[in-house]
Amino acid sequence: MVAKAIQGLVPFKELGLPDLRTLESEFRRESIPEIEQANSLEGAIVLLETYMGFFESDMLLVPKSSPIGTINIMRSSLAHIVEKRLDARERYILLALDTLEHPYEVWESMYDDGMVRYLFIGAYSQKRQMLVVVAPWEGKVLWNFMHTDAKSLNKHRQGTLLYKRH
Template sequence: MQATRKTHPFLRYITKDDDRVRPAHRAWHNLTLPVDDAFWLMHWPPNGWRCRCRVVSMNRREYAAGRAPDGSPLNTTAPPFETIAHINRRTGEITQTPAGVDPGFGYNAGIARQQALAAVEQAKLKAAAANLAAAALKEGLQPPQVAREKPDQPTWKTLELPDLRELQPRMQAPELLARAESIDEAVSQLRATLGVPVGAARSVRTPAGDVILMDELLRHVVEKRLDARERYADFVLPTLMRPDEIWRTAYDDGTLRKRYIKLFKGAKYDILVIVRELPNGDVVWNIINRERGKMNALRIGDLIYQAE
């Protein structure tokens, strides 16, 4: 599919459209998104045992027509990214998989070669995450300290970008999670939702490269209990994987941090994920929820990515 993206830059999800189709998969029927949309990274059929769904490519003319060959309308809005916890009855291990996708089917499980490549890639990402975590800890990485943006950096106003309040979000907001009773419970909630192993790390692919989520830094995210940021855990991965903007901001402590901004439909707050650049890679540093007007003030630095 990637080889034909110039002539057919869109993919359409197709089910058998009968009474045997899973409800979650039925909701994806005729879902049509760009080839490089993050949705396809974890929802490539088959998405479960005996799943009969498939994906076909579409050219720009077909996409512009807004209808499938049978005349049914296309759905061009990516669904909200939701995960479900699965417990391995044998080991007790808890894993997070996308809603509607069986455990172990979070990539193209139907083609052996792609399975092998995906396994190799995941192994490399896991090793990279572990190596980065070890290197960061060896360097004495500490939870974030107070730092301020350097002055005289570009802003959304100097770049003549639209006010965020004028934009229409494309993704429905996930439901807020329950407020945790303690910091330890909040950290556990973040771990489970984000898929971060205890005492370890995981990698997430973003438009600006791979980002590491480290268990060591999750406590800092939720330590301000008035904010209860663990409630926004389901907002984090969509913000990293499908951001609306990414800004590279310089701070007065000599660090560079990327600001991933995502707007959500139906939410009081939008989300900003701060990612710090380290010699061995990028690490999630903090999560901030802001009203849309106030989020404008955080659009500072070099704009390195903007969703089309």
């Protein structure tokens, strides 16, 4: 079963924050290009490893700076990100990395498995926006990322606002 945010978290509207669908351009980051999609799961993992900085075959993690501290990218978690091949999420690695370093917002949200997740919201001057999910095990660990439209991304803006760029 996939964990989901619990009901009753404080939504962005209650904090008086703007809707991402109408967010002014000055609060958006410049468009970031997609990379070319891999032909296989193995190829997708290699692309993630390359762009994320796994330069040595024995590297197990790569630390990345974020406004809420260091986020560890674990080599063992990369397959989870790209296992759904129809999504070809590796195409959005540059957006995901930029969102980790320069999020529009970071939310702490409690999930129905009893653990919090840190939700990094990326607002860009392009059609697709970015959600990066960081899990609290073994420090803070990059768990997933997905591109989405602004309306869908608004639904993830709930819980405790830890950081805002605006």
